[in-house]
Amino acid sequence: MSVTYLDAIRSAQEKALASDPTVFIYGQDVGRFGGAFKATKNLAERFPGRVIDSPISEDAMVGMAVGAAMEGMRPIVEMQFADFSTVGLNQMLNHAATTYWRTGRTCPMVLRLPSGGTPGSGPFHSQSMEAIYSHYPGIVVMTPATVEDAYTMLLEAVEMPDPVVFCEHKLLYYHLKSDHLPESAVPALRAQVVRAGRDVTCVTYSAMVHEAVAAAKELVEEGYEVEVVDLRTVKPLDTDTILASVARTGRLLAVGESWPWGGASAEVVARVAAEGFELLDAPPKRLNAKDTPIPYHPNLWAAHRPTAVRIAAALREVLRY
């Protein structure tokens, strides 16, 4: 039996609903329909009154979750697409994120964002929002790359006392498979070396982890050993794991699927430059999507985002400096 990344998200929610009576799910079409991507399939039937269809009101959906969390519940809000969460940004950034600091009371809620590009999705169904949410204090931002992490990190997110933005990658939903759901897990706030190497560190997260691993395999033939670090959670950033890897390799490439201005990859480079300058044998490098809206046509989309080929090319530049 195989489990997809999407199955893992569904199963994690099922387990959270079963084990904690304060958990409930709120989102557009999540009820009997089971969600646009079927991440809540059959959950409304199994947990009556706890998997609730919302109006198309992203601002009010998040605002509702803030209130429910203040009242002791643990809401999971599903955005139909990460892109639409811009409409609910105010409630997330100014309300959920400020509650603990302002009042000393926690606001435990999870905002699930079906994120990232897929062929043909275009400018408004492809976005990666982690940079925006990470910029604001008071939010944990998770970006799982594997079936195992999708499951265990979502469960951990639901149990956390803070608001969590859970960026799940749509490209991984159906294609990424594992044999079974994990029984144990690496803590969600820790980065992980997913491929050991000695020549260069490639720090990335979410779907780009798989592109980076593919690039690393390509470079083996050229005699290079690339270490791939999966951030798993981008806020808070596990700088220790990154610096430890750079200490081993002396070189850094930070890769993100999101846009180049600021963001997680910029933060990684900034921290390594500031705190690990003496560890570096070459200037640290970044690779991101192009600085345009995300294109519709697969030809354009494939050129817009980082891929294994482009990551391999960038790694060669860092290696040959």
Next chain:
Amino acid sequence: MAIRAAAAAVRSIQEGTDARMERLGRAMLRARLLEEKLGSLYRAGRIVGGVYLGRGQEALSGAGGVALRKGDIFAPLIRDMAGRLAFGEPMEDALRAYLGSRLGPMKGRDGNIHRGDLSRGILPMISHLGAMVSTLAGVLMAKRMKGEKRKVGLTCAGDGATSTGSFHEGLNLAAVERLPLVVVVADNGYAYSTPNERQFACADLVDRARGYGVQGHSVDGTDPWVCAEVLQGAVDRARGGEGPQLVVGKLLRLCGHGEHDDGLYVDSKIQRSERGRDCVQVMESEMKKRGSGKEWQSWRAEAQAEVEAAVIKVSAEPVPDPFEEDWSATKSGSEAEESGSS
């Protein structure tokens, strides 16, 4: 026998009304006198940041606070000192927010009207107008899921807030869920300096109730008796399962948007109209007319003494210390973050 029972019932209603009006009258006076003191403290330079007063809105705001019970939830906006005090916020907490006392519920991390105390059922507002409608709806949905029955939520907005998407989304969501929510709109004619005709094009904001599928109530916000009756009715209906209630009170803000604003843009014709009446004066003269002038004076004296005592007490309280402050914005992530931030 029947006549005697009826007479007793009338007397009991009258006594209930009197008790309610005493609570409202006292809240209005306490709010007015406390806010006059806040104005002085602001002009004396003792308050950092803005001061936003509810002068002229005490009857409508206070009536909401009086209509609620312990265990209900109140999400005030910026001109709701009277409602807060009526609902049970201590006067000291208002002063603690304005003076930045470390002992207040916001500990100097947030100030002025951005205060609340979840343990008392008062939600701390954020500045973004309309945001509290859906948040309060969430509190009420949580209460419903937990099986807590007959708890009402009341939130306040101004005419300007009704133009936000947040207000619309929140009220629509509450209507869909048929929540026991009361939304009180204080239509004071101006959103900061912008008059009603630049804010909305419908004849009356209460007309929108029908569009949302909720019950709407209009009220003269300058008449404390009418405010008390209409707000109590709306809260009772919400508690009785009739779904959200939209109450629109017409009145005038008798001060600037904040104490930095002289409000000279307000049309003098409105100031001279019925809408421009001062609800506190309305109550005072009506009380005198009913032979209760002395009672009013004693309420005023008690309120004044309470304000003086609270100012003395809070002025002596410690302010926040940046070196002792816990600078963690999350409960879970701070340690991991700390190791990486320089």
